[in-house]
Amino acid sequence: MTTTLLDVAPTSDAGPGRRFRGKNKAERWKRGEDTELAVIRLTLDVDNLDDLHRLEQLYSAMWSLKRALQRDARGAVDAYWAGDVRRESDAKAWRRAVGLSREGMERRGYRHMEASRHLGHHVTKALVMHQADEVWEAVVRHLFPDATGRRFGRPQVGRWFDHTRIPGRARSHTTARKWETFRLHGTLAGHFTAYRHRDLNSSVTAPEQAAGLPPGTRVLEQPRRLPVPTPPSGRVSIGEVTSKGTPKTRAATWWDHTGPLTVVFTGGADSRRGDLVLPVRLPAGSGRWPRLLHFLNNPETWHKVDLVRRRDAGAPGGWSYEAHLMVLAGGYTSAATRARRGAAASMERVGGIDGNVSNLSVVSFPDTFDPDDGPAETSRIELTDRECNAFDKARRKQRGRTRALDRSRRASNPGQYGPSKHQQIRAERRRAAGLPERIVQVPGGARTANNAGVPKQAYRRDDLSVGYRLNRARLAQAAAAAAGAKDHRARRIAASIVADHGPHLTVEDCDIRTWYRLWGKALQATTPGRLITAIGRECEKTGGRLLRASTFTTKLSQMCLCGEQVKKALADRVHACPACGLVADRDLLSAALTAHVRITDPGDPSTARLDIVQARTTQTLFSQGQQEALSSQPQRGARPARGRTHAAARRPGIPRQRASARQKTAARYRPTPNETPPANERHKAHVGTAAPVGSAPPRGDTPEKELVERHLITG
Numbered sequence: 001m002t003t004t005l006l007d008v009a010p011t012s013d014a015g016p017g018r019r020f021r022g023k024n025k026a027e028r029w030k031r032g033e034d035t036e037l038a039v040i041r042l043t044l045d046v047d048n049l050d051d052l053h054r055l056e057q058l059y060s061a062m063w064s065l066k067r068a069l070q071r072d073a074r075g076a077v078d079a080y081w082a083g084d085v086r087r088e089s090d091a092k093a094w095r096r097a098v099g100l101s102r103e104g105m106e107r108r109g110y111r112h113m114e115a116s117r118h119l120g121h122h123v124t125k126a127l128v129m130h131q132a133d134e135v136w137e138a139v140v141r142h143l144f145p146d147a148t149g150r151r152f153g154r155p156q157v158g159r160w161f162d163h164t165r166i167p168g169r170a171r172s173h174t175t176a177r178k179w180e181t182f183r184l185h186g187t188l189a190g191h192f193t194a195y196r197h198r199d200l201n202s203s204v205t206a207p208e209q210a211a212g213l214p215p216g217t218r219v220l221e222q223p224r225r226l227p228v229p230t231p232p233s234g235r236v237s238i239g240e241v242t243s244k245g246t247p248k249t250r251a252a253t254w255w256d257h258t259g260p261l262t263v264v265f266t267g268g269a270d271s272r273r274g275d276l277v278l279p280v281r282l283p284a285g286s287g288r289w290p291r292l293l294h295f296l297n298n299p300e301t302w303h304k305v306d307l308v309r310r311r312d313a314g315a316p317g318g319w320s321y322e323a324h325l326m327v328l329a330g331g332y333t334s335a336a337t338r339a340r341r342g343a344a345a346s347m348e349r350v351g352g353i354d355g356n357v358s359n360l361s362v363v364s365f366p367d368t369f370d371p372d373d374g375p376a377e378t379s380r381i382e383l384t385d386r387e388c389n390a391f392d393k394a395r396r397k398q399r400g401r402t403r404a405l406d407r408s409r410r411a412s413n414p415g416q417y418g419p420s421k422h423q424q425i426r427a428e429r430r431r432a433a434g435l436p437e438r439i440v441q442v443p444g445g446a447r448t449a450n451n452a453g454v455p456k457q458a459y460r461r462d463d464l465s466v467g468y469r470l471n472r473a474r475l476a477q478a479a480a481a482a483a484g485a486k487d488h489r490a491r492r493i494a495a496s497i498v499a500d501h502g503p504h505l506t507v508e509d510c511d512i513r514t515w516y517r518l519w520g521k522a523l524q525a526t527t528p529g530r531l532i533t534a535i536g537r538e539c540e541k542t543g544g545r546l547l548r549a550s551t552f553t554t555k556l557s558q559m560c561l562c563g564e565q566v567k568k569a570l571a572d573r574v575h576a577c578p579a580c581g582l583v584a585d586r587d588l589l590s591a592a593l594t595a596h597v598r599i600t601d602p603g604d605p606s607t608a609r610l611d612i613v614q615a616r617t618t619q620t621l622f623s624q625g626q627q628e629a630l631s632s633q634p635q636r637g638a639r640p641a642r643g644r645t646h647a648a649a650r651r652p653g654i655p656r657q658r659a660s661a662r663q664k665t666a667a668r669y670r671p672t673p674n675e676t677p678p679a680n681e682r683h684k685a686h687v688g689t690a691a692p693v694g695s696a697p698p699r700g701d702t703p704e705k706e707l708v709e710r711h712l713i714t715g
Contacts, residue, residue: 036328036329036330037326037328038295038327038331039324039326040291040324041322041324042261042263042325043280043322044278044280045226045278045279045280045281046278046316047226047316048228051228055276056317058123058166058265058276059166060122061122061123062163063160063163065113066158069132070155070156070157070158071157072099072105073105076098076104076139077139077143077154080098083098100139100143102132105133105135105139106128106129106132106133109128109129109131110128122267124180124267127166127169127181129169130168130169131166135155139155142154161311164308164309165306165307165308165324166306167306168181168306168307169181169182170303170304170326171183171303173303177253177255181266182263182264182265182305182306182307183263183265184261184263184264184299184323184325185254185255185263186229186257186258186259186260186261186262187258187261188292188293189206189207189258190258190261191259191260192206192207192210192219194259194260195220195222195260196220196221197221200219207289207292207293210286210289211289211292213286214286215285215286215287216285216286216287217286218285218286219284219286219289220282221284222281222284226260226279229260231254231257231277232252232254232256232257234251234252236249236251236256237249261279261282262278262280263277263305265278265307291332295329298329303326304325306324306326307321308322308324309322310322311473311476311480312473313474318470340499341541341542344498344502345542345543345544347502347503348366348373349364349365349367349374349377350364350366350502350595351363351365351504351591352505352506352507352590352592352596353505353506353508353532353535353546353591354508354556354587354594355507355508355529355532356587357519357522357526357528358522359380359382360380360381360493360526360532361585361587361590361591362380362381362591363376363377363588363592363595364376364377364502364505365618365622369614369617370621371621375622376592377500377501378630379497379501380587383525387525388525391524397478398478401475401478405472408465409464409468410442410443412468413462413463414443416447417445417448418443419440419443419445420443420445423443486527487530487534490527490530491534491538493534493535494531494534494535497535497538498535498538498544503538503540503543504539505535505546505547506547506549506594506595507546507548507549507594508549508550508590508594509548509550509551509605510551512528512529532546545602547597547602547608548605549608553608555610556590556593556594557586559593559610560575560577560582560589561582561589561593561618561619562579562582563615563616564579564580575589580619589630593610596611596614596618598610598611
């Protein structure tokens, strides 16, 4: 088992938009001043079956409570919107009357806990309060619009498999040793001493020294099953003396534990089973220890612990458990990352990004738009052949698992499905031949439903086999792993783009969700929205900002650097201007034009306007090498077509006919514009794959680095 660490954007419990900063963060927290918050994920070792059973009961009890609160919230919201007269006269008083407030939601949770006796054996009032606050946040997003004026939909009752987080109560920094629900005890030094690796140099005696070891050095040697630490016993001196001169003592508690790191839960109010003790497993390699030292070496900054589970088909019960520790400190940043961001922050460049279905194009210029201050740089992010093969393999495996799930459900519930057409034909053929009727074990037809098309039996009432549950867990685990890999790839590419083009970038404000109607399969592989989001976060961390420009006010895909408007269809991937004669790649030209967009209000994309004068000046100043930069890396199948549209492509004299249902379906799932091949060439590459000018290299021969990021520097 390994430990995964995660930094979360700084948030605040004291109010929106506040951050916690300062040297003594605990003291500033006591005074209510600003500081930073970060989260680290710690893997919990749950090998004891009694502890596992208790954790499952805890999640079951919290799920029952959360589902009841969500149903109450839906009923209160419906009553609020139904009372038109009361809402128009005094909306605040009407919300208070129906119980739509944080306090009202918490009191609902308390009543559910008191009415159900079994909940008191597993949960505490602190857990109930924070679970009610979490449900209330969803109600707030529905009742009140956000900064953009949008509201979330009506609160819904979630699913059991989506219930993965139990919020804990924060530690009090004003009262000593007051930290309810989930508590983290122990020290990093105690963990290092207890599980020190046998081959570690004897001169390394502290975590600070272990963090300075070269990468690849084994620091810890933890057993496969971590032993559960025993609570401290005996008496502990409190540093005071009585009137007779004898030292005052008290009973030892978990607060006196200085051994390995352990998460402790005191249990429900009526529970007599004792504390739930879960040991923490840390990464053994020295490469992760600088991060551990940043988060865990100062227990005074520990603030809050949430219990989180994730799907794991190989773990007992199908779940792995983690403790998300929030600390009063900023996120960890390595020395190499700080140096890279410092160099990028000092770059005086402005750039534009053009997001496409199958690639991402970036073009940047010096902020003075003077060739003496630096050349124009272009980059294109594409899928490599290795990534295409891996994506195809994962998709085939996912399709196989999905079909296996469907077969398993049909085999366990044969009465809820009808026979397929082939099964019906075979049954009729056997009946005509006088053969006995054969019982169909796995019917392949549609699910039995009423005249309105509603299944007669709900899917949640079906009988599910053990194999079905195991395959479902594997499918969910694979999906989570794929999402994590895409996030890592997006962060890596974003760091490279900001390092090469600077943190001051602009991108078109597009709703990528609408692209999935035509190119969902390609978008799952390229994930342009994920890339743009990662670039925006990297720009903010570097000291810049990713601005968004409206497509309605700029029309970058139909403009030229000279200011001439050149009409292009979606399938035309090469820009050819009849006025200035510029022939360039459509995406690179759009990215270059995006760098010349001026936005009056950075928070309003509709205030964006294209600076035509500056674009013409840039075309003149960067004329040397500009044609090579913007026309390089053409997309596969791109061809120049000046003003060509789909309507003009029809043969003259032939009337337009109504498309059939099959033709509409084919048009709906037509290939992306970048996949459009020439008339004499059949496109066999995966979506997003681009080849340089000339013959394409054989699959797998091109280095991955060259295909992921190609940087052309001209000037």
